[in-house]
Amino acid sequence: MLAIEQLRAWGLPFEAPGQIIAELSANAITHGRVPGRDFKLALTVTPGTLLIEVTDTRSDRIPKIRDTGRGLLLVEALADRWGVREGPAPWKAVWAELSLTRGLLRRSDNPLGEPASAARNAE
Numbered sequence: 001m002l003a004i005e006q007l008r009a010w011g012l013p014f015e016a017p018g019q020i021i022a023e024l025s026a027n028a029i030t031h032g033r034v035p036g037r038d039f040k041l042a043l044t045v046t047p048g049t050l051l052i053e054v055t056d057t058r059s060d061r062i063p064k065i066r067d068t069g070r071g072l073l074l075v076e077a078l079a080d081r082w083g084v085r086e087g088p089a090p091w092k093a094v095w096a097e098l099s100l101t102r103g104l105l106r107r108s109d110n111p112l113g114e115p116a117s118a119a120r121n122a123e
Helices: 002-009 015-031 071-078
Strands: 040-046 049-056 081-086 092-099 120-122
Touching: 002 015, 002 040, 015 040, 015 049, 015 071, 015 092, 071 081, 071 092
Parallel strands: none
Antiparallel strands: 040 049, 040 120, 049 092, 081 092
């Protein structure tokens, strides 16, 4: 997955973020798909925080944690914060933030033990 390789290139952990990326992307494909329109994945690193954002074109379907699915429960368990930002119709963005200073970085994920220090953006 290109997003995992980008996290590796930045020297960031990829296990928990990779699971969040996979879940939010799968939700966008399954529940946010409109024929002829794609979804967008954005990764943004600022000092101390990784922001994962998936945008799709189904603003009429706002994700909620439900008993029938476990995906957003996983996102909630792995992320420090997550939510939905509604934009001008027809889009919405589902986002998750992970702290890079609160134990997300593990020795096995980043041998240097240092988070990226400059803001970076990948799409």
